[in-house]
Structures are given as C-alpha cells and as structure tokens.
Amino acid sequence: MSAASGSGGGETGGRELGTVGIKQVAEHAGVSPGTVSNVLNRPERVAAATRARVERSIRELGFVRNGSASTLRAGHSSTIGLMVLDLANPFFTDVARGVEDVASERGYAVLLSSSAESGEREQRNLRVLAEQRVRGVLVTPVGDDGQNADLLRDRGVPVVLLDHPTPRANQCSVAVDDMAGGELAVGHLLDRGARSIAFVTGPSALRQCTDRRKGALRALRAAGLGRNAMTELTVPAMNARNGQEAAHRLLEAKTLPDAVFCANDLLALGVLRVLLRAGVKVPADVAVIGYDDIEFSAAAAVPLSSVRQPTYQLGRIATELLLEECDDTETHAHQQVMFQPELVVRDSTERSPR
Secondary structure: OOOOOOOOOOEEOOEEOOOOOHHHHHHHHOOOHHHHHHHHHOHHHOOHHHHHHHHHHHHHHOOOOOHHHHHHHHOOOOEEEEEEOOOOOHHHHHHHHHHHHHHHHOOOEEEEEEOOOOHHHHHHHHHHHHHOOOOEEEEOOOOOOOHHHHHHHOOOOOEEEEOOOOOOOOOEEEEEOHHHHHHHHHHHHHHOOOOOEEEEEOOOOOHHHHHHHHHHHHHHHHOOOOHHHEEEEEOOOOOHHHHHHHHHHHHHOOOOOOEEEEOOHHHHHHHHHHHHHOOOOOOOOOEEEOOEOOHHHHOOOOOOEEEEOOHHHHHHHHHHHHHHHHHOOOOOOOOEEEEOOEEEOOOOOOOOOO
16 A cells, blocks of 8 residues: 555655655645644644645655554553453454444544453453553453453553443443343243253353353242252353353253253354254254344344343443543543343244244
C-alpha cells in the first residue's frame, strides 16, 4: 500500500514509504509543525481553512501518527482491552461485536484476548494490557472473585466485569442471572416429564457453571425432587469435543437419563451429535437443552432448545459503562447491571406444533 500518490519504485517524492512525519506534513501544507500538532491533538485551536489544508496533506501523504508517542504523552492509549474465557465460543464473538461497535463509535480500538479458562493465562494477559497502558479493560474473569483484574484497578485503570456480577459497590459489572437460567432450563425439562437429568458442566471455578448448577437444583427442589434426580458430568473445558466425550460416558451407563442439561450450547451440540449417531432419538428418548442460544443452535440436526442471553447488549452496555468511567473517574456512578435470561424451546426438548 502506498503512503502517498506518485511513482518512483517504492518511493514517494524522494521519501521511503513509512517515513512521513509531522515536519513533512507541515511543509506540504505550508504551516508550522506546531500547527500540524494542534490539528492532531487540539483541532479546535486551528482555523477551519487551515485545518482542512493540513488534513488534506495528511491524507495525500498517507501520514500515520505515532501512537506510542501519543500514549506516552497522555499516559494512556485510545485502546481498551477485552478478555474473554474462550475465543472459540460464538457467545463471546457476539459479545465482542457489541464491545467493538461502541468502542468504534467513541474512537477507540479493542485489544481482544482470551484466558482459555486459565487463571494463570488471565493474569499474564492482564499484565500485558497494563503494560500497553490501555484506557480500560473489560474482563470475564476465570475465578469467582475477579482478583486478577485488581492488578489493573490498583494502577488506576478502570475495569468492568463482563458476564460476571461483582459484590463490590465501587466497580461496574454486566451479567446475566445464571441461577435463573439454570432454573428455567431444568424447570422446562421437568415440565415435559423428565425425572432423571444429567447436567454436563465445566470447571467449578467458572462462576457461570456454579450458578447454573444452583438454578438447576432450585428447580428440582421446587418440583419436590432431591439432588439424586440429577447426575453431574464435569468436563475440563466447555466445548463441543468435551460434550461428545460426556455423551459417550452417558452411553456407557446402564440407563440413559430422561434429559440432558448442558452448561453451554457447545457442550450440548457435542452431546446431541453423539446421541444421534448412536441411534438415540431426541427428544423421544432423551431431551437435550443448552445455554447461550448461539446461532448454530437453531441450525442443529435437531434444533436445540436453549437459554438465551442478550450477548450483543452485554457487550454494548459494558463498554458504555467502561468509557463513562474512563471519561469521568471522579463522578462516575458505578452500576451492577443484571439481565434476565429467556427460555427458547425447539425440537430437542419439544416437538414443534404440526
């Protein structure tokens, strides 16, 4: 890509590509370097006609400002960090869309990373974000307390917990009531006649898993059933491959449960695939329900029932809160936003009306 129009075998006007600086822009526009600096940093101080001439020179020369130098002067960058649990999970892809849309509207870029559900990796990546002097950070923490993010808070970097509530009044969080979601899922399975349920879930360190389990147990109690009505299969990571492995464990048992509740849709899609390939009829033999309602759920071989979360809105609201705090740390009012989940019933638990 050329830095400016012209010819010369990789050069423009005698200059190597990538060497255009403020001095060259000033010469091209017929102004002082200080005027160019004002256009870049304090445009309101420059007359409209002069500003237009400098901006035209910037475009024609292909000038790109030195972000590192700007960061050093300001003490922070025009970048925010986003750390999620699993980049392969479409749930977080939808969340990231909401984050990026708001960030773009406000002139920010987003540095996206994943903890891969590892507390050690989370701590390392958060340290890198701090070194990059990001303006603020959105993080879905691995642990229940979110203490790794305190590394940033202690340095004065605003942090919003995303898809995770906080008990702290002095911190913003945006989450979904996962206990209510777990109760919705299992309550639905019980309503359709299930009396034995398998719960396929991820590591107990993940708050989402523990809260969805609590909601499931709450539904059992409301139906007058004990904990023994639900068996639990814990897998090391919440992906389709582990869902398949969990389904193989179910098939190895003497009897299948009436229904399977999976802590997310990727697990459920893995379970569904193995059951169908083994000749198990879903939902006639075993009903299956997931959580998140990712796009693939409706397109599964047997459309998957799920608990829907407002993923895009999670990202948008969390980013709005973060940037509000970045812009006005002293008077910002911290909020703990809690969305309610929604049950989406499809063929995997209930036949569609004919």
